[in-house]
Amino acid sequence: MLVEEIMKTEVYTLRSDQTVQDVMNLFKEHRIRHAPVVEDEKVIGIVTDRDLKEAVPSRFTVSPKGEPYKKKVSEIMTANPVITHPLDFVEEVAMIFYEHKIGCIPVVSNQKLVGFLTETDLLYTFIELTGAHQPGSQIEVRVEDRSGVLYEVSKVFHQQQVNVLSVLVYPDRKNSNQKVLVFRVQTMNPLTIISELRKEGFEVLWPSTPQMNE
Structure with missing residues (x-):
């Protein structure tokens, strides 16, 4: 921009x-x-x-x-x-x-x-770049810092027909070999997409509740 x-x-x-x-x-x-x-x-x-x-x-x-x-x-x-x-x-x-x-x-x-x-x-x-001004949910996923991983995670959103409003990528402060992907998605109930991400082996950092981790 x-x-x-x-x-x-x-x-x-x-x-x-x-x-x-x-x-x-x-x-x-x-x-x-x-x-x-x-x-x-x-x-x-x-x-x-x-x-x-x-x-x-x-x-x-x-x-x-x-x-x-x-x-x-x-x-x-x-x-x-x-x-x-x-x-x-x-x-x-x-x-x-x-x-x-x-x-x-x-x-x-x-x-x-x-x-x-x-x-x-x-x-x-x-605020505009993050999509925070639009109704939706935020999902944070920790991934390995390697080529193609963003595509792999995004494919799960595509399969669930969930529209992605924005994506941010920043280094994981605890592990230099990992990144955190922050997705702003156009849904008020992200439980299904979170479940699918975990089934595919991805670590969802946020949202994280006892109910979601069961």
Whole structure:
């Protein structure tokens, strides 16, 4: 999945000569927590709600017309922020978020701002990829880390005519020679498919109840 598929293209921006009060008004009006600072269509900085909190220590000690509210955006913004491209992979951008500990990133093409991506956008994309937003059941199966095993497990779902909404694969933390397959399936009663998986010799990690293990 590419960044251009999930980024926001309607981006609320700031200028470096605007004030902290302008930032507060923009954030409140559009219910946002981040905004890129743009000059001549080029991104020169980022302002976040954290920057606002640092710029205005307390509403109880500073009047609405106090000096902190008159500060320029250029004084509180993070200059030269990390950026990404519309054709970058979403998983690579997720790594950038993690490594740089950021909550948003401008999307730039040909040195011009074309979109904006936040941690909320990434989180919702993860929800979509896992199928968690659709009614269904989750089944986790531990398998050997070898070629063809995903096909073998998937064949059981096919034989039971169960629609698979999503599949995730991650390493088993207890055994480096094994993987865990996480299936999101379109059924509210997975007992039959779990029984068939076990008959085929597969280890079902979840769901696991005394009744299912009998």
